[in-house]
Amino acid sequence: MDLSARGLRRIYRSGELTTEALCGVDLTIKSGEFVAIVGSSGSGKTTLLNCLSGLDTSFDGEVKLGDLSLSQMSETELARFRHEHVGFVFQQFCLLDHLTALENVILPGFFGEGAGDGVDPFKRGRELLTRVGLGDRLHSRPPQLSGGQKQRVAVARSLFCNPSIIFCDEPTGSLDQDTGLSIMKLFEQLNREDEVTVIFVTHEPYIADMARRRIIVQDGRLIEDKSQTSVWPDDTGDSDEKLKEVAS
Ligand SMILES: Nc1ncnc2c1ncn2[C@@H]1O[C@H](COP(=O)(O)OP(=O)(O)O)[C@@H](O)[C@H]1O
Ligand SMILES: [Mg+2]
Secondary structure (H helix, E strand, O other): OOEEEEEEEEEEEEOOEEEEEEEEEEEEEOOOOEEEEEOOOOOOHHHHHHHHHOOOOOOEEEEEEOOEEHHHOOHHHHHHHHHHHEEEEEOOOOOOOOOOHHHHHHHHHHOOOOOOOOOOHHHHHHHHHHHOOOOOOOOOOHHHOOHHHHHHHHHHHHHOOOOOEEEEEOOOOOOOHHHHHHHHHHHHHHHHHHOOEEEEEEOOHHHHOOOOEEEEEEOOEEEEEEEOOOOOOOOOOOOHHHHHHHHO
């Protein structure tokens, strides 16, 4: 399903102070795209991501996924929408430290319909953690894991309910360069193999180079939006060397 925004405006008000964080954004992202949203700090990237993903509906204008209009949904419908269609990955991982990696991954299953009828959450959790390369760390708790491993757990969690879109706000922002690249490689693989739409925010140009489309936000407006040849080769060959070249 395509995701679209028309005349999207978001104004923050606190007391006398108002900030127009988005000033009329029009945007369509097609199913299966791999998109980077870039811009300097305070330009409106997080606000845009939050409005597109249904975390924030205090906007003017319209955001739609297919025929579903987010601003017309009740809180319950919105929660169901996010649960069924959307995965989230954040800069700060947002894992629960007292749960194991596996328990963190299956946690979304305790809300709504879980991973679907007849799906064993523990089996699915194990498969997802194995997929992100953590099959041997199922029972580790976040404090025992490195930053990159924590982000892999967060990616596995975001996939638990089979989202059609994953939204990532600075997913590599807390990671060193090599680890950040390996996380981006994981997103690219999910995008290519599972056709999950991936929309990520970054302020780092070499991370934005990974995407197939780059949108630049400045002062709440889109000032550039174009497709780019990503650094990923079309084949599935090892692109590590090429990536390091780009990053250096
Ligand atoms: N909750 C909020 N209340 C008031 N102003 C906010 C809030 N969140 C963000 N802003 C303001 O909106 C603008 C865009 O912020 P944000 O979307 O977080 O930018 P970015 O993610 O690009 O750094 C900034 O001027 C910021 O100070
Ligand atoms: Mg931000």
